[in-house]
Amino acid sequence: MNSFLSITxxxxxxxxxxxxxxxxxxxxxxxxxxxxxxGPDGIGKSTLLKLLFALLKPNSGSIKxxxxxxxxxxxxxxxxxxxSCLYEDLSVIDNLSLANSLxxxxxKSQTQLYEMLSYLELKNFANYRVNQLSGGMRxxxxxxxxxxxxxxxxxxxxxxxxxxxxxxxxxxxxxxxYLSHNNxxxxxxAYLEEAQEADVCLVLxxxxxxxxxxxxxxxxxxxxxYVKSSHYLDIYHxxxxxxxxxxxxxxxxxxxxxxxxxxxxxxxxxxxxxLQEICSYEFILLKREAKLDDLYxxxxxxxxxxxxxxxxxxxxxxxxxxxxxxxxxxxxxNEVKKVFNNFVAVDSSTFTVKxxxxxxxxxxxxxxxxxxxxxxxxxxxxxxxxxxIMHQDLAxxxxxxxxxxxxxxxxxxxxxxxxxxxxxxxxxxxYGLSDKQLAKRLDTLLNIFDLKDYMQVAAKExxxxxxxxxxxxxxxxxxxxxLFLDEATSGADIIARRKFFLILNLLKQNGVTIIVTTHxxxxxxxxxxxxxxxxxxxxxxxxxxxxCLNDKKQxxxxxxxxxxxxx
Numbered sequence: 001m002n003s004f005l006s007i008t009x010x011x012x013x014x015x016x017x018x019x020x021x022x023x024x025x026x027x028x029x030x031x032x033x034x035x036x037x038x039g040p041d042g043i044g045k046s047t048l049l050k051l052l053f054a055l056l057k058p059n060s061g062s063i064k065x066x067x068x069x070x071x072x073x074x075x076x077x078x079x080x081x082x083x084s085c086l087y088e089d090l091s092v093i094d095n096l097s098l099a100n101s102l103x104x105x106x107x108k109s110q111t112q113l114y115e116m117l118s119y120l121e122l123k124n125f126a127n128y129r130v131n132q133l134s135g136g137m138r139x140x141x142x143x144x145x146x147x148x149x150x151x152x153x154x155x156x157x158x159x160x161x162x163x164x165x166x167x168x169x170x171x172x173x174x175x176x177x178y179l180s181h182n183n184x185x186x187x188x189x190a191y192l193e194e195a196q197e198a199d200v201c202l203v204l205x206x207x208x209x210x211x212x213x214x215x216x217x218x219x220x221x222x223x224x225x226y227v228k229s230s231h232y233l234d235i236y237h238x239x240x241x242x243x244x245x246x247x248x249x250x251x252x253x254x255x256x257x258x259x260x261x262x263x264x265x266x267x268x269x270x271x272x273x274x275l276q277e278i279c280s281y282e283f284i285l286l287k288r289e290a291k292l293d294d295l296y297x298x299x300x301x302x303x304x305x306x307x308x309x310x311x312x313x314x315x316x317x318x319x320x321x322x323x324x325x326x327x328x329x330x331x332x333x334n335e336v337k338k339v340f341n342n343f344v345a346v347d348s349s350t351f352t353v354k355x356x357x358x359x360x361x362x363x364x365x366x367x368x369x370x371x372x373x374x375x376x377x378x379x380x381x382x383x384x385x386x387x388x389i390m391h392q393d394l395a396x397x398x399x400x401x402x403x404x405x406x407x408x409x410x411x412x413x414x415x416x417x418x419x420x421x422x423x424x425x426x427x428x429x430x431y432g433l434s435d436k437q438l439a440k441r442l443d444t445l446l447n448i449f450d451l452k453d454y455m456q457v458a459a460k461e462x463x464x465x466x467x468x469x470x471x472x473x474x475x476x477x478x479x480x481x482x483l484f485l486d487e488a489t490s491g492a493d494i495i496a497r498r499k500f501f502l503i504l505n506l507l508k509q510n511g512v513t514i515i516v517t518t519h520x521x522x523x524x525x526x527x528x529x530x531x532x533x534x535x536x537x538x539x540x541x542x543x544x545x546x547x548c549l550n551d552k553k554q555x556x557x558x559x560x561x562x563x564x565x566x567x
Contacts, residue, residue: 003067004030004184005052006065012051020044021051023061024209028200030066033179036195037188038296040493041203042463045188046082048204049157052078052186056099062208078103078151082158082491084142086130092141093126099145108148116144135162135410135487136365136519143171147178148499154178156187160194161491162410164364164490164519165562168194190491191520196292205300210289217290218297219263222289223249225268227258227275229283238279240502247271250297250500256545257286259376261294265558293494300495328355329388330435330482330513331376335387338371347536348385353515356508359424360530361517362558364566370486370535373517377484390481403431406475410487416460420470423459424477431478438477445473448503465496472503481506485516489523501526524558532565539565 010024021044028035037045050056052063054070065073070443073091086095088532108116120140130138144160154175160168168293172194179185187198192193195201203210229235236258237387240249247270250261262271268285275283331353338346346368351360374380387394389401390409414423428438451468454462462470468488475483490496497520504514504526516527524530524544530540540547540561550556550564 001029004028004032005035005067005186006062006064006067006370008062008064010051010063011059013059020047020238021058021209026202026209027209027270032199033184034200035181035186036198036201037204038190038192038195038201039185040300041465041468041496042525043206043490044156044203045204049186049188049301050078053077053155055079061181065525073153076152077155078146078149078153078157079155080146080157082161084140086142086145088098088131089129091127091129092133093562095130095141096144096148096156100148101162103149103269113148116148116451120144120167124240128453134365134370136164136167139163140167140171141172145176152183154185154187156181156185158190158491160225161190162487162519164197164367164566165521165559166284166326166364166566172197174525183346188534190295190493192292193294197516203296203299210299212292212295217292217295220295221287221290223262223266223298224262224288224294225260225271226286226288227260228286229257229281231279231281232256232258235279235283237276239275240505242278244274248273250518252522254522259288261297264298269451283285296494320468322401329353330355330390331515332386332388333387335382336372336375336388337389338368338375338380339383343559344536346375346533349533349538351531351538351541354528355513355515356511357528358504358508358514358516358526358529360524361515361533361561362521362524362530363533363539367533369517369533372533373484373486373515376515377405377482378402379407403478404481404540406478406480406483408468408471408475408483408485410490412459412471414459414467414474417458419458420462421455421457421468423470425476428477433477441477441479445476448506458459465493468492468496468500472532475506480512482513485514487517487519489518489520497523520564523557530558532562 005026005028007024007026011019012021015121035359037048039045046479047056051058054074063070064432068253090098093113096117097110100108100113114126120135120142124187125133125137130141133141139159139162146156147154160171163171173404175185187299191196201212203212224422228237236253238252242250245263247266248260252259260271262268272285274376278325329352333349334347337344338348349372361369361373371380375382378394378401390404392401415426416427424442425438433441443516449472451466451469451473454466459467472488489500492500499524516523518524527544528540529543533541544558545555548558548561
């Protein structure tokens with residue numbers, strides 16, 4: 001059997017003696033058609049793809065596809081970067097036509113191009129400029145521009161980041177159709193369920209590269225359980241206050257239960273005894289199917305990460321963990337409508353958000369959730385209806401209310417050429433904080449976010465995950481009463497997302513109201529309530545335990561609810 005990809009003694013460093021890869025050697029035979037790459041933010045996933053596409057040159061070592069040097073094979077490669085590299089001022093069809101004419105030796109006809117757009121529901125947007133598209137639509141177009149040249153090997157850098165589950169399925173349908181013609185694909189992703197579908201998954205961690213297959217996942221089956229209890233949320237909060245990391249590698253919420261991964265040396269009986277000691281609630285342990293998520297967390301977190309430690313250290317043990325804040329409506333929307341020309345983006349939305357609540361906005365790309373979100377945080381004017389923030393009409397008190405709001409956008413929007421510290425000082429002064437107030441606030445925030453080693457680094461040079469933490473720090477400097485997070489975990493790995501929601505829980509306990517949009521549907525389980533929007537209308541709204549029920553009153557996943565509601 002021939003070699004599909006061989007990497008031999010690869011060394012690469014952006015700066016002297018700071019190696020991203022050191023003596024990396026890998027080989028995959030040509031029966032391996034799909035390779036996924038996962039790992040923490042800033043670990044080198046995108047760098048590896050750039051090396052594979054010859055956008056970066058190794059310091060030493062070699063990369064070959066089918067035993068050919070990159071120079072020879074490059075015409076058969078096609079690469080989709082994270083930032084999509086589309087022409088912002090050109091239309092959708094012009095971008096696709098340009099890619100077709102530039103890169104495709106056997107040009108597709110205009111009819112074929114429109115058929116490609118139609119498959120991903122972009123045909124109606126063919127004449128829209130790229131800068132008018134949502135993030136998900138841009139990703140769809142970028143994939144089409146990458147695949148239009150019919151390459152032998154497709155290299156994709158987080159192709160589904162910021163894309164809703166329905167659109168993600170459509171994107172992978174395109175890729176799978178491409179793969180069915182004996183082609184190959186190497187891709188990075190933040191969605192481990194996508195990574196699990198590959199023939200081989202590479203996990204990057206601290207200059208190491210681990211390889212996982214489905215057989216490896218099966219070997220940890222005896223460590224994966226649900227904790228079922230009518231008081232599962234109370235048990236969850238009690239575990240957060242205890243030294244549960246002695247027993248658990250991971251703790252999360254799913255399907256109205258606690259989802260746990262035991263540490264390798266721990267038995268179900270050990271954990272059950274520990275749980276009986278810390279709580280008086282009845283529970284049962286149920287075995288569940290192991291996933292790549294579990295193997296990833298077991299491998300990386302035990303060695304490199306203690307994401308709960310800071311949460312436990314900074315948490316005030318006297319804080320009330322239950323929802324005592326959640327009686328007052330802090331945001332109210334009444335028959336709110338937004339119209340762009342003749343297009344109704346949001347159609348008569350009515351709902352409330354309570355003080356100290358984590359409230360989720362879900363929906364497919366183009367469903368109106370971002371428009372709703374932007375109207376709520378005073379970045380976009382409504383067409384009709386009323387929005388009350390803290391009992392005040394937003395239309396009449398924008399300036400006053402903005403001082404009570406923190407905002408983190410999906411796209412990094414701070415000053416790239418300023419250092420981390422300079423950004424913090426600039427926004428602190430904008431909020432009117434004195435030097436003394438800033439010093440006190442920073443002391444608190446730097447205990448939560450990992451910024452201390454980056455304070456003098458320019459924002460544009462920060463790893464993606466650190467940029468996110470800087471954005472959160474800036475948004476919280478003035479101690480806002482309401483925090484808006486627009487897909488703030490987009491592109492983050494599972495460990496970063498776990499830490500992120502623990503921090504949100506900490507803020508919630510201090511009475512901060514949090515509104516989040518997300519395409520990681522499992523995150524909706526951490527919300528007190530969420531709504532799903534489609535075509536501008538609210539499809540469902542409520543607590544996860546109340547609305548995630550099928551016709552037989554069985555608890556289903558938010559993912560299944562989403563697909564059932566929006567398909």
